[in-house]
Amino acid sequence: MPSDGNEIEVLCPKCKVPMNFYSRTERSTKSGSVETKIVRYYRCPVCGRVIVDEELTIRIGPDGASIVNKHNGLSKSAIIVVKPVSRVG
Ligand SMILES: [Zn+2]
Numbered sequence: 001m002p003s004d005g006n007e008i009e010v011l012c013p014k015c016k017v018p019m020n021f022y023s024r025t026e027r028s029t030k031s032g033s034v035e036t037k038i039v040r041y042y043r044c045p046v047c048g049r050v051i052v053d054e055e056l057t058i059r060i061g062p063d064g065a066s067i068v069n070k071h072n073g074l075s076k077s078a079i080i081v082v083k084p085v086s087r088v089g
Helices: 073-077
Strands: 006-011 020-030 033-043 050-061 064-071 079-084
Antiparallel strands (some): 006 079, 020 033
16 A cells, blocks of 8 residues: 555546455365455446456465465556645645
């Protein structure tokens, strides 16, 4: 999270409106291993377009644990606006 006085706004590439941020956790079990997937994504309130910012998959099985992190979607497919936060008071 930015704390240096800048605010990041993600705009829908189609509608140019601010997108809402969501975080979702999915758990699934397959062939003896437990998989937890955490998806952080933005959704446009107008057209419903979804842009995945980060995807983290944690798999714990008989052989051990593995973590896969995918992170890049936002910079490729969204309009990111960084604007200074004006101090009030
Ligand atoms: Zn849109």
